[in-house]
Structures are given as structure tokens and as C-alpha cells.
Amino acid sequence: MDYGQLPNRVIICIDMKAFFASVSSVIRGLDHEAKNSPTGVAYWRYEDIPFKLWSIHPMKDFWGISSATERRLHRLGIHTIKELALSSKEMLQKEFGILGEELHQHANGIDFSRISDVYIPSSRSFGKSQILFRDYTNRKEVELLLLELLDDVCFRLRMHQVVAQTIHLSIGYSKQTGGGFSRQKKMGRASNLSQDIFPYCLTILHTYGCGMPIRSIGISLSNTSIQEEEQMSLFEDIDQRERAYALAKAIDDIRLRYGKNNVLRTG
Numbered sequence: 199m200d201y202g203q204l205p206n207r208v209i210i211c212i213d214m215k216a217f218f219a220s221v222s223s224v225i226r227g228l229d230h231e232a233k234n235s236p237t238g239v240a241y242w243r244y245e246d247i248p249f250k251l252w253s254i255h256p257m258k259d260f261w262g263i264s265s266a267t268e269r270r271l272h273r274l275g276i277h278t279i280k281e282l283a284l285s286s287k288e289m290l291q292k293e294f295g296i297l298g299e300e301l302h303q304h305a306n307g308i309d310f311s312r313i314s315d316v317y318i319p320s321s322r323s324f325g326k327s328q329i330l331f332r333d334y335t336n337r338k339e340v341e342l343l344l345l346e347l348l349d350d351v352c353f354r355l356r357m358h359q360v361v362a363q364t365i366h367l368s369i370g371y372s373k374q375t376g377g378g379f380s381r382q383k384k385m386g387r388a389s390n391l392s393q394d395i396f397p398y399c400l401t402i403l404h405t406y407g408c409g410m411p412i413r414s415i416g417i418s419l420s421n422t423s424i425q426e427e428e429q430m431s432l433f434e435d436i437d438q439r440e441r442a443y444a445l446a447k448a449i450d451d452i453r454l455r456y457g458k459n460n461v462l463r464t465g
Contacts, residue, residue, distance in 0.1 A: 247307045252280035261304055262297070270294075279305050324354050324362065325418025333372045333411035340412055344399055347417050348392050355390035355419065356450055362419035363388040365395060367402045370414035378414070379406045388423055391442055395419070 254260050258268045260279055274293060276282050282290075283305035290298030326347050334340050344367075355362060363385050370378040381402050389395060399417065 247283075248280070251305075251307055252278065252283065254279050257282070262301060267294075267297075267301075322360070322422045323366075323418050323420035324351050324358075324422070325366070325416065326350050327368065327414065327416030329370075329414045330412070333413055335409075335411050340403070340415075341400065344403065344415055344417065345392065345396055347415060348396055348399060351417060351419055352390050352392045352395065352446075353450060353453060355422070356425075356446065359425045360422045361388035361390045361425050362395075362422045364419065364421035365398050365402070366418045366420065367399055368414075368416035369403070369407065369412055370416075372411035372413050375410050377410070381406050384421070388421070390425065391446055393442060 255278070256268065257263050257271060257277070257279060258265050263271070270293065271277075271282065274285075274289065276285055282301060285302070287299060287302045290302050292298070294301065328343070328347060330343070334343065364382055365385065366380070366382040368378065368380040383398050383402055385395065385398055387394075
């Protein structure tokens with residue numbers, strides 16, 4: 199079959215750097231140019247930066263600029279990508295740290311990352327919270343609810359093939375009493391297994407809890423990294439560790455096939 203007979207277009211972005219292939223606005227611009235080109239090919243060069251890259255608006259459409267970052271840039275008197283590219287790198291570093299240097303480089307079409315490099319989110323977090331139907335005062339019931347939430351979050355970690363090292367636990371008390379607490383704790387090593395993380399959750403709960411009726415629970419896991427081969431301790435039962443991962447995988451497979459409610463904790 200001749201490619202001209204195909205019903206849909208396929209757009210491929212090829213560039214020397216990963217940056218141009220990452221910017222949604224650049225992709226949209228390439229798409230528009232390709233559709234109006236006789237060859238179906240659009241080519242952006244570094245010489246095109248002043249005419250194409252700097253014209254991206256609003257700034258939050260630019261790679262690495264969130265709405266909050268855009269507001270901070272506006273407070274510095276920077277309202278366009280061109281102004282960002284021509285601004286002082288030292289000023290940006292003072293305001294944003296290492297992110298300021300990256301923003302300056304990206305605005306000038308520079309990115310030193312390699313396409314083959316694995317991308318690791320620097321501030322990715324996974325969490326879940328729940329407002330309870332009633333006040334809970336029984337310690338075992340609260341622990342079971344917390345463990346169920348943790349199981350869901352760890353399941354998502356494993357689905358994304360990442361591990362987390364920092365736990366953030368939030369507890370809200372009954373409407374009658376009000377208040378609550380929110381604390382975090384860093385584990386000795388990153389993990390995505392509930393059995394590793396749950397003891398730390400209990401430490402936070404029992405250290406800062408004061409026995410008040412609980413009406414809401416929230417847990418998030420952050421400081422994430424790509425899951426790799428785990429370095430085992432000399433004093434650790436390797437077979438037991440492998441069985442724990444095998445059990446987690448089996449439960450994940452059941453959840454994916456039949457739904458998460460088909461695997462529940464019991465008291």
C-alpha cells in the first residue's frame with residue numbers, strides 16, 4: 199500500500215537534543231508546519247529560536263515552567279520567553295537555584311541531557327487521602343485503614359516502577375475536637391513494599407497521635423527514584439525478600455485483572 203493511501207498522518211520529531219522534542223508548543227508548531235508542507239516535513243533549527251521558540255505564549259506552555267513559576271518570573275519583570283533567554287543567569291539562579299540555570303538554557307534552546315538518559319522525576323510523589331464516614335478511636339481499626347491506603351499507594355509505585363524514601367502522614371481529628379497533625383519521616387532505604395513502609399507510618403502515628411477521634415487520613419510517598427536492583431544486606435534473609443516481591447507481584451496481577459477491591463486486608 200502506498201503511504202498516501204493511509205488514513206492518518208504520523209508525526210515524528212527528530213532533533214539533536216531531547217529538548218525540542220519535549221516542548222508541547224514546539225510539537226504543535228511542527229505539526230502545523232508539516233501539514234502545510236508539500237513534503238510533510240517541518241524542520242526547526244537553532245537559528246529559528248528567536249522566531250519560533252521565543253514566540254511561545256503563555257510562558258507556562260514552555261517546558262519546565264508551571265503556573266507558579268510563571269508568576270514568579272512575572273514578579274522579576276520577565277513576561278516572555280525572549281526576556282527569559284536574555285535575562286541574567288545569575289539573577290535566575292538566585293531566585294530558582296539550579297532550576298534557574300536550566301530555564302535560562304532552555305529558553306536559549308540548550309539542553310545537555312541525552313535522549314538515552316532515563317528521566318527521573320525530581321519531585322514526584324504518590325499519595326492518597328480519605329475522609330472517614332465516622333470517627334475512629336480504636337487503634338487497630340485506624341492502623342488497618344492506614345495500611346489499606348498504603349497498599350494502594352505502593353501499588354501505584356510498583357506500576358510506575360519507582361521506589362520512595364520519604365513518608366508524609368496527615369491525620370485529621372473529629373469535627374467536634376478539630377485539629378490534627380502532619381509529619382514526615384525518611385526511611386533508611388527506598389522501597390515500594392508496604393511491609394517496609396508501614397512500620398515508619400506507625401512510628402509517626404503513635405509519636406504524634408494523642409488518642410483523639412480520627413476522621414481523615416492521608417499518606418503520600420515522595421523522594422522517588424527508578425526501581426533498580428536492590429542492594430541486599432548481609433544480615434537480611436534474601437529468600438524472604440524475594441518472596442515478599444513475588445507476593446506483591448501476584449497481588450498486583452490480581453488487582454490488574456479483577457480490580458483492586460478483589461484483594462482486601464482483614465483485621
